[in-house]
Amino acid sequence: MSGLVTGLLFISSRNSMEIRKIDPNVVSELSLESVLSELNVTPYNHSLNSFDEEKAKMGQDLILKGRTIRNGKKSKLISSFFVCTDCHNLGREFDNLSSQKASERLEFSKNNYIPFLPGSTFYGIYNRTSFYNDDYIKKYGDLVTNARDTLENSVQLCAKYCSSGRYLADWELEAIMHYYKKNELKIKDLNLDEQTLESIVNLKRINDDEKTDLLAILNRSHVNGYNAKFLSTMDVNKRKYGKGGNVENGKLIYNKSCLHCHANKRVTYLNLGNDKLSGKMFVKNLEGYRDKSLYQIIRYGTYAKFGRKQYMPMYTEQKMSDDQLNDLVAYIKQLAEK
Ligand code: HEC
Ligand code: HEC
Structure with missing residues (x-):
């Protein structure tokens, strides 16, 4: 690899007279959300304007243990039967983040020693725009209508119904959303090629066509909503x-x-x-x-x-x-x- 990734000098495609030194870390650490926002994409419904590490930490407790410590006191369990990680992984589940193939998911789980679960991972969930897709309407009916385009409502649906638990208090929901934000996708997670990375570096200078191309690539680089096909008992x-x-x-x-x-x-x-x-x-x-x-x-x-x-x-x-x-x-x- 050359140029951007190794941090060498390169010549901006907009202006050949301009020679800039690129710090590869700056681009790779950018959040996907911030780049989309530069491209004038409508913000996610659940977009957070500020991030609070303390809240994210509480969110992590809620996800792993079903409760946390708040104001010095143990909070009430979300469910006496399940924790979220019984059904959802927290980390990456695919080498290629745009894949949804069960065979690739199993291969990744084998190579990375992680469970293979019925729910989708929370990794990158902040960057999804649709939830409980396709056939889930058959299982949860109207409950899904409000959850489809809203991450908060999906969390509530799962906390109450999938977890056999209860609806979350506002502060609990907020804590989980901050946890999701903390684990949002960054540019480095997306396996983008050199040219795409350069477009991101030059974001303020590229023309509208280049912006459209970049946006298409970013949208293809990860799953925006997991498909869900129900199968019946095999004949x-x-x-x-x-x-x-x-x-x-x-x-x-x-x-x-x-x-x-x-x-x-x-x-x-x-x-x-x-x-x-x-x-x-x-x-x-x-x-x-x-x-x-x-x-x-x-x-x-x-x-x-x-x-x-x-x-x-x-x-x-x-x-x-x-x-x-x-x-x-x-x-x-x-x-x-x-
Ligand atoms: C997220 C947790 C979870 C996973 C993953 C899971 N199960 Fe279960 N399974 C349960 C629970 C809970 C029950 C209900 C039994 C109970 O009341 O304790 C159950 C019930 C069953 C039953 C009994 C059904 C009956 O009518 O008595 C079988 C058989 C079973 N599971 C097989 C499997 C197999 C095979 C897999 C893997 C493909 C699997 N389970 C994965 C949680 C799980
Ligand atoms: C017993 C299993 C189970 C438990 C426990 C559980 N979930 Fe789920 N959850 C699912 C299944 C199955 C789906 C639908 C399939 C999927 O994830 O794509 C789902 C979907 C979701 C979705 C939408 C995901 C998407 O991309 O469509 C969110 C958000 C979610 N769960 C949050 C939570 C949270 C937060 C907890 C803990 C408070 C939790 N879940 C506990 C099984 C579970």
Whole structure:
């Protein structure tokens, strides 16, 4: 790499007489939001004008532990059943931030030792403009209408319904928004090429066409809203029952996804492990359309009931593909024969 990235001298494309020294760190540390704002993009609905580190820290507590310390006192738990990180990662989930492919997500999770969860990551969520997209309307109905274009409302929906908890107080919501702002996308996160970076350096000098191009590139550089396709229980004639499945991938999915909750008595009574008994339980239930069949449970999850608020979230196609489901079946079959 040359020029900008290494911090050498280069000649501005606008004015060849002008030689400027570029500090690569200045551009790479810029927030995506600040660059979009220079390009006159309408601010996010949830845009924060100022950032408060203390609030972000409280937001992090709320996300990881469901409560924080405020005015010297422990705050009330958001949910007695879940914390946000049961279902959402906090860090990056893709090498390529514009990808939504389940296979690339699993590959990244393997290489970076992170869980593989039914919810989208909070990383970069500040830079998204739509939430609970596509088929989520089928699950949450009208609740989704107000959440689709509003990050705050999405947080509220999830705190109350996905977490089987309650609506957040204003200060809690604000704290989480500051946490999101803290983890917003920066230019360095976007894998932009040299020429694009130069356009950003020269932002005040480039012409309107160049601005339009830059904006298109920035919009393509990351996901603005995660797609969500619900699949139904696979028809029995379409199932491969693990045939041709990748056992290694299946094991990854089992460990990084299912056991994230099922090896954790806080979340559910159903304790599972990498043992023959767990494998046999799944094999026994695999056929047909039983509740415990992998083909059923993964696509529908379970529902919160009165007196038993813990439920299992469903996996959309984006969060687990049919091929991955087949890989998982291949693995549990091997487990059962151990
Ligand atoms: C039991 C699982 C579960 C828990 C716990 C949970 N969520 Fe979610 N959340 C989901 C699922 C599933 C979705 C929809 C899929 C997605 O994230 O794209 C979702 C979506 C969201 C979205 C919209 C994401 C988007 O890009 O569409 C936000 C914001 C959110 N959750 C915030 C939270 C917060 C904050 C907490 C903790 C207070 C929390 N969630 C706890 C499962 C959960
Ligand atoms: C976010 C946490 C979470 C994840 C991830 C998760 N589960 Fe669950 N699962 C639950 C909860 C909660 C229940 C409800 C049981 C209860 O009441 O404790 C449940 C129930 C189940 C049941 C029992 C259904 C019934 O009708 O009795 C099966 C089987 C199951 N999960 C399998 C899986 C498999 C396979 C995976 C991985 C693909 C998985 N779970 C991932 C939380 C989770």
